[in-house]
Amino acid sequence: MSEFGQAVRHFWTLDWSATHLNHGSYGATPKPVLAAQDQARQDMERAIGDFFSRQLPKRMRAAAAELADYLGAERDDVVFVDNATAGAQSVIGSIELQPGDEILINDQTYNAVKNIARHEAARAGARVVEVMFPFPVADDGTSIVDALTAGLSERTRLVILDHITSATAVVMPIERLIAASHATGALVLVDGAHAPGQVALDLTALGADFYTGNCHKWLAAPKGAAFLWARREHQPWLHPPVISHGLGRGFVAEFDWTGTHDPSGYLAVPAALAFRQTFGDSRIKSRNRALAETAGAYLAQAWTTRLGGPASLAGSMRMIELPLASGAAPDVRLKLWQDHRIDVPVNALAGGLWVRISAQLYNEMDDYRRLAAAVPSL
Ligand SMILES: Cc1ncc(COP(=O)(O)O)c(C=O)c1O
Incomplete structure (x- = not known):
């Protein structure tokens, strides 16, 4: 088992029956803090x-x-x-x-x-x-x-x-x-x-x-x-x-x-x-960046769509275009939450709809697989 993802979820009070791919908007504070x-x-x-x-x-x-x-x-x-x-x-x-x-x-x-x-x-x-x-x-x-x-x-x-x-x-x-x-x-x-x-x-x-x-x-x-x-x-x-x-x-x-x-x-x-030092500050940054990169590439391939930019301009978040011809971003976001319990922001950009995924220590590839599988039903 990986030392992150499931293994560190006990540090957060997040409801783990949902999938949290939106650390970027408000953060999430660990229990020791x-x-x-x-x-x-x-x-x-x-x-x-x-x-x-x-x-x-x-x-x-x-x-x-x-x-x-x-x-x-x-x-x-x-x-x-x-x-x-x-x-x-x-x-x-x-x-x-x-x-x-x-x-x-x-x-x-x-x-x-x-x-x-x-x-x-x-x-x-x-x-x-x-x-x-x-x-x-x-x-x-x-x-x-x-x-x-x-x-x-x-x-x-x-x-x-x-x-x-x-x-x-x-x-x-x-x-x-x-x-x-x-x-x-x-x-x-x-x-x-x-x-x-x-x-x-x-x-x-x-x-x-x-x-x-x-x-x-x-x-x-x-x-x-x-x-x-x-x-x-x-x-x-x-x-x-x-x-x-x-x-x-x-x-x-x-x-x-x-x-x-x-x-x-x-x-x-x-x-x-x-708290960050218990894992190593630069280790957290590089682990999250690598996960965002792998997850972004995986989603773009699963949906045969595009990424928002090169890896050299990416951190712990990634933009991936959704394979949806049309629709309002707030509706898509609400459906992902209500029907699939996935929290992820959706933005209308460059003539399409895009998701912004986050990768924090508690995330792992299965989170993004759930997102990949949920999107075709929209
Ligand atoms: C670039 C940028 N500036 C400002 C803010 C506002 O942050 P806060 O609501 O903590 O003031 C955000 C929040 O997402 C942001 O992304």
């Missing part, structure tokens, strides 16, 4: 005043320091936010856009973040420019870099780049995209909602201006645990979506307190990192 979160909550409720006024500031910084080490970042350059959406709002909302400025997004930018860009641009009389990225991707990512470059101008103030796209599961040629954007003098926000835990990160070396990422998706942390990293020179003018006591007292002070809320998810991030 939930236990650490529960312990943090007990500490909070046992001595509320001491916890919030004395323990929490130190414990937040200690948790952020472990996360920063994992991300290849300086410790005080990383702050917690509740989710990647909040990280993106912090950055886009903090930039003093001028009339005529442009924010460059693409058709695959996460929709919530597109909305933030549109909202903030409209308030300032700035413009959102949207370029089309190719899908399926037929090369090593050069066509993506070319598509981005075509949308850059001397008016581009901010470029928003998803490190791994949500709708198309492409690991973007991020270094090349950042370099192209910086060549025009634009600021770069990387939305890495899916990246931590799927791909290796070295934020200092990556050289973006801002990077936000979720710990609750692939890193195994509880829901509501995410981070924002920013280059030192930008930190003084960055603000969280909620302004509180720390205003004007620096990046860490502003973000570490945004009003009373349950910080147990943040405090459980070290437990999530420790």
Whole structure:
């Protein structure tokens, strides 16, 4: 028997009568990490005043320091936010856009973040420019870099780049995209909602201006645990979506307190990192990537359809075209769940319907075989 798949399912509280192929959307938190979160909550409720006024500031910084080490970042350059959406709002909302400025997004930018860009641009009389990225991707990512470059101008103030796209599961040629954007003098926000835990990160070396990422998706942390990293020179003018006591007292002070809320998810991030270390962090990444690759190739062959791109632009998720001539994506997704108890996202793209499969430690080939067998009945 494999050491993963069935063998590790006892770590999760997921209902194993269903098939879970959608780790990417919300993650799934293992029991030891939930236990650490529960312990943090007990500490909070046992001595509320001491916890919030004395323990929490130190414990937040200690948790952020472990996360920063994992991300290849300086410790005080990383702050917690509740989710990647909040990280993106912090950055886009903090930039003093001028009339005529442009924010460059693409058709695959996460929709919530597109909305933030549109909202903030409209308030300032700035413009959102949207370029089309190719899908399926037929090369090593050069066509993506070319598509981005075509949308850059001397008016581009901010470029928003998803490190791994949500709708198309492409690991973007991020270094090349950042370099192209910086060549025009634009600021770069990387939305890495899916990246931590799927791909290796070295934020200092990556050289973006801002990077936000979720710990609750692939890193195994509880829901509501995410981070924002920013280059030192930008930190003084960055603000969280909620302004509180720390205003004007620096990046860490502003973000570490945004009003009373349950910080147990943040405090459980070290437990999530420790959980991953019991298997080996890079071993998890390469195992999941290999499984997504094998499963993707298997499904494309079973359905005689296409993959969303080359293996060189893939992580622990894969897009496979469905062999369905027509139909609405939400209906297909609902049928897979209601009739087959398979949770997998379905997107309408490039004139067809596509599934996005995820591969986490608890998955194994039988999960994808069930999906392969269920689809012809649709
Ligand atoms: C690229 C991207 N950005 C942002 C988000 C939003 O994440 P959250 O809901 O945790 O804010 C997602 C979620 O899937 C995503 O894929």
